[in-house]
Amino acid sequence: MDFQSCVTIQKEWDIVGARQMGRNIAKEIGFGTVDQARIATAISELARNIYLYAGSGEICFERLETIDRKGIGIYAIDKGPGMEEVSRVMEDGFSTSGGLGAGLPGVKRLMDEFDIVSEVGKGTKITVMKWIR
């Protein structure tokens, strides 16, 4: 897939860069303040996961447009260790970043669509989307 914009995640500061880019795109698409804040938080979580568990990866953005709605697509891609039990990671209370992060269940709640493809030893790709209500 050819993404319009991507941010490489290697250092903690890159998370801020990803949030900034995501927020700008969300604003341009026409999301309101509350949704912008939610999208930024989801990006934070996705980027933090890459930074903490994969070491490095990418956050990419896509403007979504269909006949009747507009939205944003966010892709978190890494070549890290991958996840063995995706269903465990998606359980409430099985929080990742030190127990305080919203974790992936939080990302799912912040967005409208959510998908994970993960292979042990190869990496993980998380796809999320949010539509303007």
Place this chain on the structure above:
Amino acid sequence: MDTLKLDHHIYRDLLKQFIETQDEKSLYEAEQISKQLMQRHTSPEEIIHIHVKALRELFPNLSKEIQYSMDFLLETMISYGLALQEFQALREKQYEINSEISIAASMQDTLLSTVKPAIEGMDIGAISVPAQQMNGDYHHFVKDSQGALGVAIADVVGKGIPAALCMSMIKYSMDSFPENRMDPSVILENLNRVVERNVDPSMFITMFYGQYCPNSATFTYSSAGHEPGFHYDAKHDVFSEIEARGLVLGVSRDAVYQQYEKEINENDMIILLTDGVTECRQGERFIEHEEVLNVIKQYMHLSAQEMVDNVFKHFERLQDFHLRDDFTLIALKKYV
């Protein structure tokens, strides 16, 4: 969306009223709104959004600084909103689990239900109350063809669901025994083999099995490491522990159980119990056996059932109505 708009107008008018009057009435109404919003699962960031919108409408010349500070506050609330959603999801899950457990508990009640048989010259009382929803104690009465009473009392070490599952197994095994009378020692030996084969080694079951024969007025019994009961000797007005040695069920495949016999005279009494009775706690202190006996003495003039009910009520109150372990108490009073 419509409800949100409605909320917005109510919120704005109420905010205006409060800013102008600072009265308690608007604050009370704000409390009501906040409850309604929670019922609708409105998250904190949405409330801040409603607030900002209301502020802008009421004060069109609101300073940039205040507006930015509101954006900042909204951002910091996102995680709280997520935590609230997680809490709601977990609460729903907990509700589901609870209703499953209560169905299981009522199934268990049906499964383990036992009827006190009518035995010549014997007044029987029994109470069994679980600490949590499901009972890890078991008691059962049978009357055989020759009119003898069989009484079983057992306690799984531990409580709650694992203990209750284990108890069902004891019940099934007991049901599979032949109809004709079996010695208490043989019953325990058979159950021991079942438990040893089927239960995790970390789980123990203690059990006492007794048989009262009205014709000979004797009580025959064996124990698998169970909490000793008491025998009340009416003639000498003394209580003594019913001592019986025996290994707990499930430890060794070839355990054998010794069988004992006691003569039961007029007005004598047999008390059987589980450690939920003797390990009642007052604060951090375990009560002594003496105290259990004192409470029993206090109510022993009553019928067997009234007696056990009152003893339970006493200990329930002593423990601030919060049982720490399953509680089972059986009384057999000989009246002729």
